[in-house]
Amino acid sequence: MARLAGVSTATVSRTLSRPEKVGAATRARVMQAVAATGYRLNAAARDLRQRRARAITLLAPNLANTYFSRIVAAVQEVAGAAGLRVQLLDSQVESDRLGPVGSDGRTDGILLLDGGLDPEIVRGWTVPVVMVCEWMDALGLPCVGTDNVAAMGLAVDHLADLGHRRIAWIGGPPGNVLSAARAEGFTAAMTRRGLPLRDRDRLTGDFTMASGACAAHLWAATPERATAIACASDESALGFISECDRMGLACPRDVSVAGFDDIDFSERFIPPLTTVHQPRAALGRRAAEQLIAALESGEPPPAGRQILPSRLVVRGSTRAV
Amino acid sequence: MARLAGVSTATVSRTLSRPEKVGAATRARVMQAVAATGYRLNAAARDLRQRRARAITLLAPNLANTYFSRIVAAVQEVAGAAGLRVQLLDSQVESDRLGPVGSDGRTDGILLLDGGLDPEIVRGWTVPVVMVCEWMDALGLPCVGTDNVAAMGLAVDHLADLGHRRIAWIGGPPGNVLSAARAEGFTAAMTRRGLPLRDRDRLTGDFTMASGACAAHLWAATPERATAIACASDESALGFISECDRMGLACPRDVSVAGFDDIDFSERFIPPLTTVHQPRAALGRRAAEQLIAALESGEPPPAGRQILPSRLVVRGSTRAV
């Protein structure tokens, strides 16, 4: 190929990467040879030479989760615009293959959406890491997220404002940082509003619809059951309402339900779900920008948590007692 | 690192990749040096030398779409087990950067979920390609999918069996192969059952909830409106039902609705959606296996379409007239 154009490989390389550094006649000859041979630059070789991967890795627990799709799309969009590929890894499925990920030269940076990883593994990574949504207390990693405690308080306040006094809680998986923060927000708001925190009103879930449906049965069987439910996720809220419907109980007639996340379906559910909106695309975008800026500047991304605003969206699943 | 252990780099390489080919004493020394220096194998260099990328690329239109998440997760799972990474690309967002993707040495194969790409671009790729769900008539590429025509017929038959005679259609985006196949299935079944195909009953959508909601208004305004709706996607069905609810019309009381895809929310919608189940995880898994088998054997994946079974799931959104 270089021979065909009668030049050295160095000139071919220059022609392709910095055309202005090469003579017009040569450039034309090279371009013609490129077209003739269907030559393609081997990006892997270039990346090796330049010691960069031109790729970032997105590490999330359970990729099948709807919640992540918007974030993934936003990340891919920002990364693509910067000429970086996005590699996907499921931190649950691949849990034992995670060690080399951040130091095998095939990624320039990591977007970590799972706060439950072994800190030692993360510490072993040599590339910059930015966390999204979740965080890890053990490591002072930069993180882009929302104020889960305050946001959960918004939902509880809304229910309290509607006159509900017995408010139940469907939490997330124990051990998860989001679960903890949202539970804390629930408890704090209940206390602040002087509402009773009854043990039987604290149900534990795992963010899924199935867990919400399961909670519905427990709730229905509770004596003096709560008149409103605050959920740690939209999916569990939807599962709860759906199961209530099957039991002949209607939302919001028999129970008010507030969710958390504002996934796409919440707006179109029947009833439309009152929930706390999470700016998922913005979270993904911001985190990706942060990481990419760090890669380009060579400096580590600014540590500390960066909070994007979330807000309560009142729809039809909640009403006054 | 090699010096520290007092051996050549060749021996280090062998120790790490084929430990049995190296003496026990040497192995121990190398391992110790590895541990001491925190040495990490540079996968990029190995990949270059071995002329493989150890990665496959998943190319889908609109990654934010819920429909894909299950497929992506399944692909990632299979690929991960085979030691391959998964790279994500949005074929819409990245449409102008698609050329080099299949021939720049950074991917070993492509899983293509978008049948709307320029065939010339796809033809230019040098790595094996397996299509999933969608297909391209212009290229004889291998494809893993379902029988959309027959499956759509199942839904129409079900509505007809319930006694519906005026059945409306909410299609997908024009030009999409799935839209076309499902529309064909609808038309064929209607004809077969001797039901009228009225122009005003053919609504066009784009698979989204918003388009379903929009269609609801058109449908409601139709004189002698249809008593049942067949939709080309679950999302549009959900959007339709939701918008009906807002207009004071209830499903299935005022209209029966059948969807297509069986996304996770359909089962939990109120009413639960009658729909055609697509084995999304199986599609992703099978396609990934096919591609990986081709990579390992060196032979191109078997051409032709591979059909996985889909079935009708009857739930609460349809009932007899």
Next chain:
DNA sequence: CCGCGATGTGCAATCGTTTACATAGTTGCC
């Protein structure tokens, strides 16, 4: 004691680029 196969290592080429440096022309200025 010699030769042969098996075993364990090192040498050096290789993968396909990029890039620091050297070199050969060209131009311009005094």
Next chain:
DNA sequence: GGCAACTATGTAAACGATTGCACATCGCGG
């Protein structure tokens, strides 16, 4: 006309592994 400053190109050394081949060592049978 000579020297400096450019410009355009080639040479060759990286990048960091893998791997074919050569070589040394060892054990063993004849």
